[in-house]
Amino acid sequence: MDHRVINFGAGPSALPEPVLEEAMKGLLNFQGTGIGIAEISHRSKEFGAFLSNVESLIRSQLGVPSTHSILFTQGGGSAQFSAVVLNFLARHRLLHPELSGEDPVLDYVVTGSWSKKAAEEAKRLGGSKVNIAADARKHSQDQKSFDNIPPHDAYTFSADPALIYYCENETVDGVQYSNNESAPSSFPFHLLKQGSLLPLVADYSSSFMSRPIPHLADHALIFAGAQKNIGPAGLTVLIVRQDCIVDVDAAAKLGAIPVPLTMSYKTLADSKSLYNTPPVLTIFISGLVLQRMKDQGGVEYYAEVNRRKAEKVYEVLKTGKSKGVLHGKVKEGSGSWTNIVFDVLGDGLEAKFLAEAEKLGMKSLKGHRSIGGIRVSLYNAITEEQTDKLVAYIFDFVEQNAP
Ligand code: PLP
Numbered sequence: 001m002d003h004r005v006i007n008f009g010a011g012p013s014a015l016p017e018p019v020l021e022e023a024m025k026g027l028l029n030f031q032g033t034g035i036g037i038a039e040i041s042h043r044s045k046e047f048g049a050f051l052s053n054v055e056s057l058i059r060s061q062l063g064v065p066s067t068h069s070i071l072f073t074q075g076g077g078s079a080q081f082s083a084v085v086l087n088f089l090a091r092h093r094l095l096h097p098e099l100s101g102e103d104p105v106l107d108y109v110v111t112g113s114w115s116k117k118a119a120e121e122a123k124r125l126g127g128s129k130v131n132i133a134a135d136a137r138k139h140s141q142d143q144k145s146f147d148n149i150p151p152h153d154a155y156t157f158s159a160d161p162a163l164i165y166y167c168e169n170e171t172v173d174g175v176q177y178s179n180n181e182s183a184p185s186s187f188p189f190h191l192l193k194q195g196s197l198l199p200l201v202a203d204y205s206s207s208f209m210s211r212p213i214p215h216l217a218d219h220a221l222i223f224a225g226a227q228k229n230i231g232p233a234g235l236t237v238l239i240v241r242q243d244c245i246v247d248v249d250a251a252a253k254l255g256a257i258p259v260p261l262t263m264s265y266k267t268l269a270d271s272k273s274l275y276n277t278p279p280v281l282t283i284f285i286s287g288l289v290l291q292r293m294k295d296q297g298g299v300e301y302y303a304e305v306n307r308r309k310a311e312k313v314y315e316v317l318k319t320g321k322s323k324g325v326l327h328g329k330v331k332e333g334s335g336s337w338t339n340i341v342f343d344v345l346g347d348g349l350e351a352k353f354l355a356e357a358e359k360l361g362m363k364s365l366k367g368h369r370s371i372g373g374i375r376v377s378l379y380n381a382i383t384e385e386q387t388d389k390l391v392a393y394i395f396d397f398v399e400q401n402a403p
Contacts, residue, residue, distance in 0.1 A: 004017070005361040005362065005363045006361055006362045006363065006382070006386045006389065006390070007363055007364050008362060008363065008364050008365050008375075008376050008377050008378070008382065008390070009363070009364030009377060010171055010172075010206070010228075010339060010364070010368070010375060010377045011171065011206065011225075011227050011228045011233075011377070011379075012227040012228075012232060012233050013227065013228055013229075013377055013379045013381065014379060014381040014382055015231070015232070015285070015289065015381050016289065016292060016380075016381045018292065019285065019288045019289050019292055020285075022288055023037075023284065023285050023288060026284055026288075027281075030046065030047075030284070031046050031050070033046055037280060037281055037284045038280065038281045040280065042274060042277055042278055042280050043274065047280060050283070050284065050287055051072070051273065051274075051278075051283060051287075053287060053291075054072075054283060054286060054287040054290060055070045055072075057287065057290035057291060057293075057294055058070055058209075058237065058239075058290065060294070060298075061209070061290070061293065061294060061298045061299045062209070062212065062213055062216060062239075062299060063212070063216065064216065064239055065216075065217050067217065067241055067242060068216075068217070068219075068239050068240060068241050068242065069238075069239075069240050069242060069245065069269055070237065070238070070239055070240075071237075071238040071240060071265065071268040071269060071273050072235060072236070072237060072238070072268075072273040072278055072283065073235075073236045073238060073262075073268055073273065073278075074234060074235065074236060074278070074279060075236060075262075075263075076205075076225045076227075076233070076236055077114070077203055077205040077223065077224070077225050077236070078117075079236065079263065080203070080223040080236060080238075081117060081118040081121040081122075082121055082125060082263065083259075083263040083265075084118075084163060084165065084201050084221060084223070085106065085121065085122045085125045085126045085163070086125065086248070086257055086259040086260075086263060086264075087244065087246065087248065087259060087263070087264065087265050088106075088162045088163040088199050088201070088220075088244070089104065089106075089125075089126060089162050089251075089256050089257060090246055090247075090248040090251035090252070090256045090257075090259060091162070091199070091243075091244055091246045091251070092104045092162035092199070092256075093251045093254050093255065093256035094246055094247070094250060094251050094254070094256075096160075097254050100254055100255050101255065103126065103127040103129045104129065104160070104161065104162040105129045105130075105131050105158040105160075105161045105162065106122045106126050106129060106130050106131065106161055106162055106163050106165070107131050107133040107157055107158050107161040107163065107164040107165065108122060108130055108131070108132055108133060108165045108166075109132075109133045109134045109150075109155070109164075109165065109166040109167075110132055110134070110135045110136065110137075111134075111136040111146060111149060111150070111166070111167060111170055111173075111175055112136070112146040112167060112170025112171075112172060112173035112175055113146065113170065113172045113173060113368075113370060114167050114170055114171060114172065114203060114205070115165070115166060115167040115170065115203065116146075118165060118167070118203065119132065119165070122165070125257065126162075131156070131157075131158050131161065133155050133156055133157050133158075133164065134150045134154045134155045134156070135150075136148050136149065136150050136175070138150075138154070139151065139154060140331075141331075145173075145329075145371075146170060146172075146173035146175060147173070147175065147329055147330050147331050147334070148175060148185075148330070148331040148334045149175055149176070149177055149178070149184075149185035149333075149334040151184055152184065152188045152191065155188050155191055157191060157192065161199065162199060163199040163200075163201050163220070164192065164198065164199060164200050164201065165201045165202075165203075166187060166201075166202055166203070167202070167203040167205075168187075168202050168203065168204050168207050168213075169204070169205075169206045169207035169336050169337075169338055169339070170206075170336070170339075171205065171206040171228075171336075171338070171339050171368075171377075172339075172368040172370060172371060172375075173329075173330070173341065173371065174329060174330050174335060174336045174339045174340055174341035174375065175330055175334045175335065175336060176207065176334070176335070176336035176337060176338065176339075178333070179211055179212070179214050179303075181214065183333065184333065185333050185334050186214070187214070187215075189214075189215050189218060192218075197220070197241070197243050198218060198219075198220060199220045199244070200218060200219045200220050200221075201219070201220055201221045201222075201223075202219055202221070202222050202223075203223060203224075204222050204223065204224040205223070205224045205225045205228065206224075206228045206229075206338055206339065206379075207224075207228075207229075207336075207337070207338055208222075208224030208228065208229055208230065208237065209224075209229045209230055209290070209293065209299055209302070209380065210229055210299075210302060210303070210306050210337065210338060210379070210380060211299060211302065211303035211306060211307075211337070212299055212300065212303060216239070219239070219241065220240070220241045220243075220244045221238060221239065221240045221241070221244060222238070222239040222240075223236060223237065223238050223239075224236070224237050225237075226282055226286050228338075228379050229289075229379050229380045229381075230286045230289045230290060230380075231282050231283075231285040231286030231289055232281070232282045232285055232286075233282070234279035234281075234282040235278075235279050235282040235283055235286055238265070238268070240265055240269075244265065245265045245266050245269045246265075246266060247266060248264045248266060261275070262275065262276065289380075289381075293380070302380050305383075305384055306337050306338070306378065306380070307337060308384060309337070309378045309382065309384055309387040310335070310336075310337040310338075310340065310378060312387055312388065312391045313340050313376055313378070313387065313390070313391060313394075314328070314335060314340065315391075316391045316394045316395050316398070317340070317342055317394075319395065319398055320342075320394065320398040323398050323399075323402040324345060324402060324403050325344065325345055325346065325349070325397070325398045325401050325402055325403075326342050326343065326344060326345065326394075326398065327342060327343045327345055328340075328341070328342045329341045329342055329343060329371070329373060337378065338377060338378055338379060339375055339376070339377050339378075340375070340376045340377075340378070341367055341371065341373055341374065341375045341376075342373055342374050343372075343373040343374070344373070344374060346401065346403070349401055350373070350374065352401075353365075353374065353397060354366055354374075356393075356397065357390075357393060360389075360393060362389070362390055362393065364377075376390065
């Protein structure tokens with residue numbers, strides 16, 4: 001497939017070519033049924049078996065314990081910004097019927113534009129009681145950029161929040177929690193109430209399946225859209241602890257906000273994610289990607305490769321900085337493995353950087369419109385070899401354009 005370029009886009013992003021080739025066959029004939037995957041009933045036994053295998057592929061690779069269900073839905077991360085508020089307010093109301101009439105507090109950690117958006121939706125739906133447990137902008141160099149993961153002493157969690165929310169990888173701003181617990185930029189799990197069923201919610205949209213999830217079992221909910229690491233857009237994966245799958249109608253009778261059926265985790269769990277027609281084609285391609293991941297050594301293998309890919313890019317950024325050509329936007333230690341953001345300094349040099357990269361078959365490197373600059377997205381489908389090609393290009397660009 002020599003017409004294909006390297007797509008460093010932030011999502012929907014690159015998919016592995018062998019999977020796309022296999023998917024083409026499935027479009028014509030899904031597992032020998034003679035019916036294409038986009039045409040087959042989601043209630044057929046063949047699709048049912050495929051879906052439950054997708055669940056096992058996620059469960060086994062991430063080590064999801066039996067306390068947690070894996071559910072599939074639609075609407076992306078954005079629909080979860082709303083669904084988490086409604087389901088967790090319902091849960092809190094059932095746990096504390098005596099508090100009827102009082103709005104519980106919702107704790108949000110804001111580290112970038114996606115968690116900011118989620119907190120804004122919580123304010124819309126959950127009333128005014130949103131506590132910003134930490135705001136990374138207060139710890140930034142200019143007091144307004146999302147350029148860091150806040151230090152552990154920056155967090156103030158509430159006593160009994162209905163949910164505690166954070167975004168593990170901020171796709172636009174390029175900051176990510178460290179997966180090394182002793183790093184200052186790790187998530188401060190030790191500050192949370194120990195030994196209780198914490199309502200801890202994490203947005204893993206842009207880092208799902210890129211590496212193991214620290215403290216997975218302590219989470220009430222982890223959600224992620226498929227369109228970064230595992231498949232096309234249209235599928236949202238939820239890993240939800242079973243005590244968070246609650247009877248939202250019983251909660252509504254106690255005064256909680258009613259939850260649309262398609263957003264209720266109980267509806268999804270009771271129907272085994274088949275309450276309504278799921279995105280069959282996206283599930284199919286995601287299943288092929290997850291199977292390929294497993295065959296290659298699983299999420300642990302990808303974690304190693306992804307770590308090396310990111311290290312190589314950060315290393316060349318250091319060279320670019322020392323030569324006065326590049327400037328990383330994120331504080332050292334807070335940088336994402338997946339989305340690496342930087343500026344090209346000097347008049348007209350950013351456009352030149354993008355144009356020359358494109359000539360070499362490397363596309364979608366332009367930063368998000370809200371912060372500009374360059375963004376390199378290194379999702380699982382980007383190989384180490386492709387990363388090396390980009391790094392070599394950046395190195396040459398720096399050499400040739402140093403003042
Ligand atoms: N959260 C993060 C971290 C994201 O990167 C995105 C999209 O890129 C979203 C949420 C929103 O996801 P969706 O577009 O699937 O609604």
